[in-house]
Amino acid sequence: xxxxxxxxxxRLLMGPGPITADPRVLRAMSGPLVGQFDPAMTAxxxxxxxxYRQVFATTNEQxxxxxxxxxxxxxxxxxxxxxxxxxxxxPIFGRFGHLLAEIAERCxxxxxxxxxxxxxxxxxxxxxxxxxxxxxxxxxxVHGDTSTTMCQPLADIAEICRRNDAILYCDVTASLGGNxxxxxxxxxxxxxxxxxxxxxxxxGSAPITISERAVEVINGRKxxxxxxxxxxxxxxxxxxxxxxxxxxMIMDYWGKQRLNHHTEATSMLYGAHECARLLVQEGLPEAxxxxxxxGEAMLAGVRGLGLHVYGDLRHKLNNVVAVLIPDGLDGDVVxxxxxxxxxxxxxxxxxxxHGKVWRIGTMxxxxxxxxxxxxxxxxxxxxxxxxxxxxxxGGVGAARExxxx
Amino acid sequence: xxxxxxxxxxRLLMGPGPITADPRVLRAMSGPLVGQFDPAMTAxxxxxxxxYRQVFATTNEQxxxxxxxxxxxxxxxxxxxxxxxxxxxxPIFGRFGHLLAEIAERCxxxxxxxxxxxxxxxxxxxxxxxxxxxxxxxxxxVHGDTSTTMCQPLADIAEICRRNDAILYCDVTASLGGNxxxxxxxxxxxxxxxxxxxxxxxxGSAPITISERAVEVINGRKxxxxxxxxxxxxxxxxxxxxxxxxxxMIMDYWGKQRLNHHTEATSMLYGAHECARLLVQEGLPEAxxxxxxxGEAMLAGVRGLGLHVYGDLRHKLNNVVAVLIPDGLDGDVVxxxxxxxxxxxxxxxxxxxHGKVWRIGTMxxxxxxxxxxxxxxxxxxxxxxxxxxxxxxGGVGAARExxxx
Numbered sequence: 087x088x089x090x091x092x093x094x095x096x097r098l099l100m101g102p103g104p105i106t107a108d109p110r111v112l113r114a115m116s117g118p119l120v121g122q123f124d125p126a127m128t129a130x131x132x133x134x135x136x137x138y139r140q141v142f143a144t145t146n147e148q149x150x151x152x153x154x155x156x157x158x159x160x161x162x163x164x165x166x167x168x169x170x171x172x173x174x175x176x177p178i179f180g181r182f183g184h185l186l187a188e189i190a191e192r193c194x195x196x197x198x199x200x201x202x203x204x205x206x207x208x209x210x211x212x213x214x215x216x217x218x219x220x221x222x223x224x225x226x227x228v229h230g231d232t233s234t235t236m237c238q239p240l241a242d243i244a245e246i247c248r249r250n251d252a253i254l255y256c257d258v259t260a261s262l263g264g265n266x267x268x269x270x271x272x273x274x275x276x277x278x279x280x281x282x283x284x285x286x287x288x289x290g291s292a293p294i295t296i297s298e299r300a301v302e303v304i305n306g307r308k309x310x311x312x313x314x315x316x317x318x319x320x321x322x323x324x325x326x327x328x329x330x331x332x333x334x335m336i337m338d339y340w341g342k343q344r345l346n347h348h349t350e351a352t353s354m355l356y357g358a359h360e361c362a363r364l365l366v367q368e369g370l371p372e373a374x375x376x377x378x379x380x381g382e383a384m385l386a387g388v389r390g391l392g393l394h395v396y397g398d399l400r401h402k403l404n405n406v407v408a409v410l411i412p413d414g415l416d417g418d419v420v421x422x423x424x425x426x427x428x429x430x431x432x433x434x435x436x437x438x439x440h441g442k443v444w445r446i447g448t449m450x451x452x453x454x455x456x457x458x459x460x461x462x463x464x465x466x467x468x469x470x471x472x473x474x475x476x477x478x479x480g481g482v483g484a485a486r487e488x489x490x491x
Numbered sequence: 492x493x494x495x496x497x498x499x500x501x502r503l504l505m506g507p508g509p510i511t512a513d514p515r516v517l518r519a520m521s522g523p524l525v526g527q528f529d530p531a532m533t534a535x536x537x538x539x540x541x542x543y544r545q546v547f548a549t550t551n552e553q554x555x556x557x558x559x560x561x562x563x564x565x566x567x568x569x570x571x572x573x574x575x576x577x578x579x580x581x582p583i584f585g586r587f588g589h590l591l592a593e594i595a596e597r598c599x600x601x602x603x604x605x606x607x608x609x610x611x612x613x614x615x616x617x618x619x620x621x622x623x624x625x626x627x628x629x630x631x632x633v634h635g636d637t638s639t640t641m642c643q644p645l646a647d648i649a650e651i652c653r654r655n656d657a658i659l660y661c662d663v664t665a666s667l668g669g670n671x672x673x674x675x676x677x678x679x680x681x682x683x684x685x686x687x688x689x690x691x692x693x694x695g696s697a698p699i700t701i702s703e704r705a706v707e708v709i710n711g712r713k714x715x716x717x718x719x720x721x722x723x724x725x726x727x728x729x730x731x732x733x734x735x736x737x738x739x740m741i742m743d744y745w746g747k748q749r750l751n752h753h754t755e756a757t758s759m760l761y762g763a764h765e766c767a768r769l770l771v772q773e774g775l776p777e778a779x780x781x782x783x784x785x786g787e788a789m790l791a792g793v794r795g796l797g798l799h800v801y802g803d804l805r806h807k808l809n810n811v812v813a814v815l816i817p818d819g820l821d822g823d824v825v826x827x828x829x830x831x832x833x834x835x836x837x838x839x840x841x842x843x844x845h846g847k848v849w850r851i852g853t854m855x856x857x858x859x860x861x862x863x864x865x866x867x868x869x870x871x872x873x874x875x876x877x878x879x880x881x882x883x884x885g886g887v888g889a890a891r892e893x894x895x896x
Contacts (some may be wrong), residue, residue, distance in 0.1 A: 088536035088771040133494035154559040290756030348560040351695030366493040
């Protein structure tokens, strides 16, 4: 017998992502397919480019999707920018900084890192000193790292990169849509994201934007693949080490040339289109404000329950908070009770924070008052049942106060 | 103003793929999300592994999804198997053979190719001579190449690979589900596919199966990434040049270890699950027979219209036929009229066949009598309007005869 049909249990996903997708996004994804070069499809591709320019706050012509999860977007950016031996500087303030360094190493780049303790972000001088020391071709940095809940200010770092003639790549997967990100105003060269955080969609499509000077670097390595190459197409530079992630070819597929590359993941594109359409309709500043509001309500709420939070709150992402697990409690037992009894998921943690904090998200479709209050009400019940000292009504009450303010 | 919501025009996609997705697959994809390590999610991942073992006709433990289009599956297989300098032999009989060679080159492998003319397949002796000559670590071959409509017999090639101690990788994107593919019985080591052909889903997820001896090769290169590495995890061999496509880590994510890698593309997994579930429910031999029936009806139909077909029909894929464009007709004008007036898409062609043949598919959800007869009826009207000599009722009539037989 084959397996049972897909019938997922109802879940309120209040972890660091993936979060519950907006039903409007899932509905868009259920649209019937059209052909790869159907005029309707290429029009949707053009719409996606226009919409994501607004989401990234950029006029970059080269703004599109990479067909894979957010990690695919990161790898496409780094493998297309970095030739073997190129120096890259990765300022690391959490797990995802380590991921950038790891991916850059696999590109055979000469990887240099600087680190600050988890729970903090970089002062610009630290990055500037490292940039002067390393003289990197590329600086690769995470904007918001859900592992620590920190959001790295980028404007100064972008300015430092410009002054030192380095390309700035930013992973904005966890931040985009819920925290201010101004690609052009700050001077970021390449940024990549995913749908499963503040954009309110499922994992599986990675929006990317690429500045003109980064396009030059990437097109300086263009090698059109055999099988679709025309006479007169010449190859330049060191070939990009991946075909699937070759942004030079992906740009030619999304651009007027419409050169065949992969077969665009149509349903994911429909979803990515709807994620961006909803954000643009709401307004990006308004969406950031919404994430700030519900993030602050959740922060007030967990404190109102008598819990303590982790990290430098001046630099906390709007959309996630790390909550210290009270002494004597097993964090996983609490998470399992929340899931089993209330259908609510909150997150565990990685590395040095494993077993020490829960990560509670308020993002995308779940940056909503009812989601915040329901989570706080359930958490209070579970903590009490597990024997923790909690203030009765303290979580929901404190969140309500924030909403009333 | 943001773009209009997604509202795709109705299309009957009768090209070489992507084809119209089965509405049941799209419905499954609209299911609400669950967390990445939710027991419901890991159970669905396990179901997917079980289902695709049946689809690939294998007992390979390592049978899963790569999160990307079919091309992502190919690259994951080749970059995980091939170290720089490894010899790989690619027998090429169409565009997608060139793609395998191209991807293997980007892996810095020592790539050797043999070619036969388009429209034909390899005799085993030709492959055997090349294998003896090259002594490759890996033989990489396409099973069904939609560019020529040919389906390469694999059993003998697999036997040759075993005898010569080579790993056999097969790209079964275009063939799986619609043509017999017996992974274990033939002795194929690694096979990858996509959903957008005979599996009746959208592009964006790449099923893969990996034999034990290929797993050994891949795990011989395992380097768990910093950030999730535990003490005692040791690194071996030459690190796989891609993080995203590192099958050693992807296997640990799908396996009991559940080591965090990418965030699984949940909606695409729901879709891949339903594609396989429907195929297994129908029965793989029955699905192949269905593709044979409707493919033969389409072949009879285009001939009944007075058209000629391309290639060695003894080796034609069940699910696609290449039809010679009659002299004096502009193939693109016919395709556009079919799309504009009837909402039916048929395919153009690549490389040496560009402008010479149309490719008409009968696959997945569209391997159906009404889809075949509607396409033939519309094609007759368009050809007549364009001034071609066609037999009135000849296409539908011939197809009906095949159905009656």
